[in-house]
Amino acid sequence: MRYISTRDGVLRVSAQDAIVRGLAEDGGLYTPEVLPNFTAHAFESMRDMAYQQRAVFVMNAFLDDFAAGELSSFAEKAYGTDKFDSPAIAPLRRVTDGVSCLELWHGPTSAFKDMALQMLPHLLSASLVKTGEERSVLILVATSGDTGKAALEGFRDVDGTAILVFYPKDGVSRVQELQMVTQEGKNVGVCSVRGNFDDAQTGVKAIFSDVSLRKTLSKRGWFLSSANSINWGRVLPQIVYYVSAYCDLLNQGTLVPGEKFNVCVPTGNFGNILSAYYAKSMGVPIGRLVCASNRNDVLTDFINTGVYDRNRPFYNTLSPSMDILVSSNLERLLYGLSEGGAEEVREYMSSLAETGRYEVDETVKKKISRLFWAGSCDDALTRETIAAVWKEHGYLIDPHTAVAFHVFKQYRKETGDTAPGLVVSTASPFKFCDSVLPAIGVSPVSSGTDLIGELSAAAGIAPPKNLAALGSKPVRFTGVTEKDGMTREVLKMLER
Incomplete structure (x- = not known):
């Protein structure tokens, strides 16, 4: 298969x-x-497979440069029981008779990004060998919270690589920040950026397009690559868990073969729900793709109007990994739906860069409205949803998952569509204790990582081991940069 x-x-x-x-x-x-x-x-063949085998089955269809044996080795390493605390890897939790939750946070950093970022280093390392690349690779990452830690953990001490993560100062949760700044490994670096996630993401994209910097790095024996979801090696492993979820829904008797189900995804950068769209396009009988936004509802407005406009206030919310106004992966959807193909996409992206907005044509609008439904959820409703799901179902969820639960409820109410639903849970509630505790009626008496123990005691649930141990780890990275200083941080990283 070729890529364009x-x-x-x-x-x-x-x-x-x-x-x-x-x-x-x-x-x-x-x-x-x-x-x-x-x-x-x-799909029938995959029903009896373990998650690792399903991953090989799906990825093999996209990666004809890789032997099945290679992919099997990668899958065993990426999704081993030493890294994931559930043998199912991406287990389903039936919340009500009509709604199941896909838990994607059982990996080493307790967020859905592990599902791809435990696989990407293996794909990248093998690809470097296959292409004959002799230079080392510097992975640059802009994160809104979870990608950074997952990428750092995935690439820690991987030969021939270094990784530098930028995150918005004061724009991630305390637990997310501690996960990054305490990261172990000889080849890792972390730096906060004064600004929001879009500032960090724009800075990384500018570094990639800096021809002079690329030449300087090449002379030093380095080249740049990305672990953000702009890399196809990030998107592909995410398709796997939608295929796997369908197989599990069949095995649980929630669905019969071919029966449609709706999927609701909390999303900011659009990569997660894009992967569901690809799974649907490949034959998974997904009905409507429900896009859930927080107060930064640029995607909701786009899906409902066809106008993408980032010229709006930016809000720091209880669901920081979705605090994004420039959703990079939307570009891949536009390419797939636009009759004008690359030329049309170039025009949209040029308009976005120049004016901060673009409007798709009527044909694309109609295609999007048939595929997607979108809604948003503010912080007050996020708290209410965490409380309601806990009280009514005894199920503890984080703020991002709460946004999805609320929007999916909204979707069902407004459309009357009662088809089985799959709500995607993207992070452990223990990553957001300061938000979850008050939502379930508990007044925190401590702060920082001590809140993990408080939430565990209040809910009667053991926290993930990686989070429970976080408070004892020393802080390694304290750097802060302005947006225009990110290139200097790249050069400093390679001088270490």
């Missing part, structure tokens, strides 16, 4: 090249030229 840039449409590269490069030189995102089609027989 969303802004070119002519140049075709191999999977290994797409993974190594991360971002196309024209600024576009690599996307598959075609999507594989899975038959009912394929």
Whole structure:
């Protein structure tokens, strides 16, 4: 299978090249030229497979540069029981008769980003060998909270790599920040940015497009790549858990083969729900894709109006990983739906860069409205939803998952669609104790990581081991930079 840039449409590269490069030189995102089609027989075959085997089955259809044996080795390493606290890896929790929750936070950093970022280092390392690349790779990451820690953990001490993570100062939860600044490893770096996530993400994109910097790094034996979801190696492993969830819904008797179900995803950068869209396009019988936003509802407005406009206030919310106004992965959807292809996408992205907004044509609007439904949830409703799900179902959820539960309830009420639903849970509630405790009626008496023990005692649930041990780890990284100083941090990282 070949991969093409969303802004070119002519140049075709191999999977290994797409993974190594991360971002196309024209600024576009690599996307598959075609999507594989899975038959009912394929899903039936996967029903009895372990998650690792399902991962190989799905990824093998996209990665013809890799042998099945290679992928099997990667899957065993990425999704081993030494890293995930559930043998199911991505278990389903039936919350009501009509709604199940897909728990994607059982990995080493207690967030859904582990599902891809435990796999990406293996794909990237193998791709470097296959392409004959002799330089080392510096992974640059902008994070709104969870990607940073998951990427740091995934690439820690991986030969031939270094990783530098930028996060918005005061724009992540205390637990998320501690997870990053205490990260172990000889090849890792962390720096906060004065600004919000979009500032950090824009800064990283600018570094990638800096020709002079690329030449300087190359002379020193380095080149840049990304672990953000702009890298196809991040998106592909996320498709796996939607395929796997369908198989599990069949096995649980929630669905019969071919029966449609709706999926609700809390999203900011659009990569997670994009992966569900790809799964649907490949044959998973997903009905409506429900996009859940917090107060930063740029995606909700876009899906409802066809106008993407980042010219709006930015809010710090209880669900910080969704505090995003520039949703990079939306570009891949536009490429798939636009009849004008790469030329049309270039126009949209140029307008976004120049004016901060664009409006898709009527054909794309209609396609989006048939595929997606969108709603938003403010902080007050987020708290109410955490409380209600806990009180009514004894199920503890984090603020991001609460946004999804609320929006999915809103979707059902407004549309009358009672088809089975899958709500995607993206983080452990123990990562957001300061928000979850008051929501379930408990007044915190301590602060910082001590809140993890408080929430555990209040809910009667043991916290993930990686979070329970967080308070005893020394802080290694205290750097802060302005937006225009990020390039200097890259150079300093390589001088260490």
